[in-house]
Amino acid sequence: MSDVRSLLLVGVGGQGVILAGTIVASACLRAGMDVKKSEVHGMAQRGGAVYSHIRYGPRVHSPLVEEGGADVLVAFEWAEGLRWLPYLRDGGVLIINTEAVVPPAACRDRRGWTPGYPEVDVARLRGRAGEVLACNARALARRLKHQKVANTILLGVLASRLDLPDAAWQEAIAATVPASTVEINLRAYQEGRRLTFPRDTAPVDGSRRPVQARPSSRDGATAFLIDVVDGWCKGCDICVRVCPEHCLRLNGRERVEVIDAAACTGCRLCEWLCPDFAIAVRGVAPVLPDTARRTE
Amino acid sequence: MPADHRTASEYRRYLRQEMMPHILCPGCGHGIVLGALLRALAGRGVDPDQVAMVAGIGCSSRLVGYVDFCTLHTTHGRAPAFATGLKLARPELAVIVLTGDGDGLAIGGNHLIHAARRNIGLLCVLFNNQVYGMTGGQLAPTTPSFQRTATTPYGNLEPAFDACRLLTAAGATFVARGMTLAPVPLQDIMAQALAHKGFAFVEVLTECPEYYGRYNRLGTGAEMLLAQGRLPEAVADRLARKTFLPVREEGAGAAAGGQVRPGLAFGILHREERPELTEALRAASGGARG
Structure with a gap:
């Protein structure tokens, strides 16, 4: 089964994980592969987890990726990426969005961040995957003046690490996204595909730790x-x-x-x-x- | 106020720092009360091994897990009973009971008043957040009238306990009330209570933003804390004077339908001299124990 590749797309509701999965599967078909896909999208409106298993190759029998079996893990959200990390195989590629979406259940103070949310710290991922490609896809998408295409940027990053032809990706995107957004999505895809890591993506926001300040001074006073x-x-x-x-x-x-x-x-x-x-x-x-x- | 700024934060050495951060909700006032108590202890320069903290069950009682003294986490409401036994066996220890309003006044009400009656040398700090916080915001004996809780969705019809008057009547020889908004007077009350010989009772008004605040729409923890300053009785100069204040202020609110907070007096409300139990026991046993 070594000629079958396993991908795992994970994120939270509203990020376009399912759409991205559909594009990947469509690109595989256009490249003449057999492909199987399985996804879960319950609770998406409440910020719940959404994930898509995709396996492609000459002949695929099951869509499910087992633990330690994913060649590439694409995490559309930071905490989801950490949660699914055990599914990545040794030496696999981790593509992770450093954007954090705190689920409502974790908002104990109903204000957003809580200490329970894992620190966004890319340095900690070193050694946990063969290759770590971390970027803030939402920030990159905002630069394109269209923050909804964050998922397509991540697809571009994914495409740069897979052996599918570029034309298959572009055809799949054009055939899947709404007609009015084909152009911007293709641009986002190219943007993601061109990204070099970590030169284009550092510094990653959120990893800064403001702990100590300089002492105050008042002309000789304490x-x-x-x-x-x-x-x-x-x-x-x-x-x-x-x-x-x-x-x-x-x-x-x-x-x-x-x-x-x-x-x-x-x-x-x-x-x-x-x-x-x-x-x-x-x-x-x-x-x-x-x-x-x-x-x- | 500590004079030396270089040592002012040394009370943190009493914390089990590896256990922090504590489990209490953001904005919960209990940590402020504990901080005042630790600063009072640090001000007396006490040896942590000579302090025993005893707690029952509840949010406030969880605090004993975060202090580096001899600590006992006991059964619900029975902290004064455990502490009584401990004080009788080891009278040289400073025994401090941390209890909540539900723990100390409801299930443990009997233990509390009898410890006060005996005038045994304990310091009992009662964290009054007007609600059962740990179990989901149910009605407590200290919930003010007409306030909403999980079990009184249409408002509480019962009057609330005034813990300080209760304990004064029961025989406590030092009774005081503080609030989290005034941490300096609170620290001073704690220091005086620690120096007192006999049963010292300190009730502290604190905030539960997560349940009491949410059910009654009182805002965040910070907003609840600052709102304490609007209690008419909570005038800072009265606190500074630490004098006995008139207990109940029945104002226009009472006439307008009774929807008024129970009048609460702050500061040291009662102090008297009475034989302390362990000393009385030692005196009664005479030469038998030496």
Whole structure:
């Protein structure tokens, strides 16, 4: 069965996983292959998981990809990619979208990010797959002024790693997507196919860790350092609301970060009112102005 | 307020840091109460091995899992009973009971009032979030009238316990009430309660945004916390004075249909001197124990 290749497309509802699967299967048929496909798309409206198994080759008997059997895993969403990682075979190719879609069930604070969502950190995938191709497909699609084609960009990346003829892909896309979007989808496909990793795709957003800020200084007065334990913060917003100097804010991951360390007066309200012990305000040695230092 | 900024955050050494972050919901006020208690302990420079924290069942009782003292996680409502036994056996320990409003006032109400009656040297911190948080937001004996919970979808028709008056009547020799919005006075109350000889009871108003807040549309944890400042009794200067305040303020709200929060007084509400149980026992046993 070594001449049969197994693909797994995974994502969440609304990302176009099923459409992408249909295009892949259609491209395989146009390349003269036998192809079988099986998909699950229940709960899609609630942000649930959607996946599509595709197997193609001269003769295919079963559409199902078994654990450790996928040659290529295309993850349209970060957490889904991590969840399906065991299905990738040793040395397989992982194509992963760094966009995060937090399912409603994980929104314990009903505001979006929670600590339960896995950190988007591409470096951690190193060694977990033969080749890791990570990009923010949504951001790339926005550059094409059409964010719905994120799935087609990922298909382009997939096409660059498969042995199907380019014409088969283009015909399949043109025959499958709505007529008014054929042109933009073909452009998105070419965009994905041309991407070089990681040159075009770094830096990946979300992997930055704002933890410590520079100490504040007030001309010889005690300076203060706001330490935030990123992993303990639950994004409850209390410190942001009580800080009289507006030193803090919630970042895109709904964790607190220091935006204006110099304004901190060391009142410690944020520390005392943090229910998660995630903030400590430390006084550090006075920062002397340069002139004072020279006279010493 | 700590004078030395370099050591001000040292109370975090009392945490079992490898267990963090704790399981409590975002915006839950319980961590603020624990922080005030830990700072009060750090201010006294206590040795963690000389502190025993005893808890029953509930959100507040989960906190003992995150502190690096001698800790006991016991049966529902029975924390004062376990703590009584522990204090009798090891009177030199500082024994602290963490309990919630459901744990301490409903299933464990009897244990609590009898510990107060005996005036045994415990510090009991009651986290009052007005609801059963861990089990899904059911009615608690502290839920204010007309408020919604999972079991009172049309509003609670029962009046709420005033835990401080209850414990004063039961014989507690130190009774105080704090709130999460005022962490500095809370820390001061905790410090005075730790220094007290006899049964010290501290009730702290805290927020449950996930259940109580959601059922009553009180907003996020941050909004609930800040709303405490609108309690007419919660004026900061009164807190600073730490004097006994008139317990009930029946205002215009009572006349307008009774939909008023129970009047709550804050600060140290009652303090008296009475023989502490373990000392009285030792005195009664005379030379027998030496």
